[in-house]
Amino acid sequence: MSVSGMASPACTAHGMRQAAMQPAFPDLEGKHPCFSTTAEGHARAARLHLPVSPLCNIACAFCRRDFNRIEQRPGVAARLLKPKEAVAVVERALRLIPNLAVVGIAGPGDPLASDHAIEAFAAIHARWPDLTLCVSTNGLQLPARVDDLHAAGVTTLTVTVNAVDPEIQAMITPKLAWERKRLDGVVAARRLIDNQLKGIARAAELGFTIKINTVLIPTINDHHIGAVAEMVAVAGARMINVIPLIPEHQLAHLKEPTFIERHKARAAAARHLKVFTHCQRCRADAAGVPGLTDYARDLYGDDLVAEPTFSHG
Numbered sequence: 001m002s003v004s005g006m007a008s009p010a011c012t013a014h015g016m017r018q019a020a021m022q023p024a025f026p027d028l029e030g031k032h033p034c035f036s037t038t039a040e041g042h043a044r045a046a047r048l049h050l051p052v053s054p055l056c057n058i059a060c061a062f063c064r065r066d067f068n069r070i071e072q073r074p075g076v077a078a079r080l081l082k083p084k085e086a087v088a089v090v091e092r093a094l095r096l097i098p099n100l101a102v103v104g105i106a107g108p109g110d111p112l113a114s115d116h117a118i119e120a121f122a123a124i125h126a127r128w129p130d131l132t133l134c135v136s137t138n139g140l141q142l143p144a145r146v147d148d149l150h151a152a153g154v155t156t157l158t159v160t161v162n163a164v165d166p167e168i169q170a171m172i173t174p175k176l177a178w179e180r181k182r183l184d185g186v187v188a189a190r191r192l193i194d195n196q197l198k199g200i201a202r203a204a205e206l207g208f209t210i211k212i213n214t215v216l217i218p219t220i221n222d223h224h225i226g227a228v229a230e231m232v233a234v235a236g237a238r239m240i241n242v243i244p245l246i247p248e249h250q251l252a253h254l255k256e257p258t259f260i261e262r263h264k265a266r267a268a269a270a271r272h273l274k275v276f277t278h279c280q281r282c283r284a285d286a287a288g289v290p291g292l293t294d295y296a297r298d299l300y301g302d303d304l305v306a307e308p309t310f311s312h313g
């Protein structure tokens with residue numbers, strides 16, 4: 001600490017390094033790559049993403065979903081799976097990937113915008129009750145579906161919360177679909193934030209381990225990351241993953257955050273939550289240890305049915 005009582009940048013960096021050396025969740029360390037906080041723990045277990053969720057119910061300004069084999073980023077998959085194909089894919093993955101411990105659903109749309117993810121999770125949980133099931137959602141439907149996720153055996157939850165101020169959120173997600181109506185601007189933003197916080201609180205009551213993904217968007221929410229972390233921590237989240245923007249779609253004109261900007265944002269978040277620092281911004285059909293092994297091409301063979309269309313909600 002400096003004499004003024006404020007942590008110096010060097011002190012903050014040291015504190016974050018020290019914190020990263022301690023497991024945040026001892027029960028998941030080395031067993032879930034995205035809830036492990038040590039480099040060793042992160043590299044030990046593999047995850048499989050099932051791209052079963054075609055639809056999205058909100059419209060993020062940075063989001064460009066696509067089907068291809070090339071791009072390494074969220075929202076991209078080689079093909080869509082039907083929920084009834086999930087069990088066969090997990091069976092194949094368990095033979096192929098020796099350290100597979102987590103089955104996640106993270107796209108290419110939102111896992112709670114259709115029933116596909118919950119259907120797939122329930123079938124997998126019935127067959128392999130010991131596999132860790134993980135979901136990543138924008139949270140709009142979380143209050144309505146979190147009990148169903150729990151019943152389907154999901155235990156680790158990620159909610160993407162990019163702002164807790166409706167004025168800022170409206171710049172990131174300008175519109176969404178809610179109860180068969182379109183909401184715009186701050187009205188949409190208030191609905192999204194309210195649902196996210198309510199959903200997180202209910203998930204915490206149910207015993208989920210909860211991480212927040214926050215996309216760090218220069219000039220829009222870069223000054224706001226501490227406020228996000230503070231509010232989601234009160235709601236019941238335990239960790240935050242500050243993900244640098246990949247400039248795409250309506251935000252293609254922005255720059256990726258610099259190393260210093262990332263560091264500042266993570267330091268602001270670290271005042272309230274554990275910070276996850278190993279994110280690889282995975283594809284919706286990723287398979288293996290994030291950033292280390294990749295079995296997707298071997299796993300998703302061409303016998304699986306392709307559905308080349310999806311909705312942008």
Ligand code: CLF
Nearest residue numbers: 034104106134136279280281282
């Ligand atoms: Fe997948 Fe996400 Fe579960 Fe991990 S990814 S649904 S929490 S099993 Fe992990 Fe990939 Fe980063 Fe996501 S490295 S993009 S944080």
Ligand code: SF4
Nearest residue numbers: 056058060063109138
């Ligand atoms: Fe794209 Fe929907 Fe995810 Fe936003 S919530 S990034 S619009 S898939």
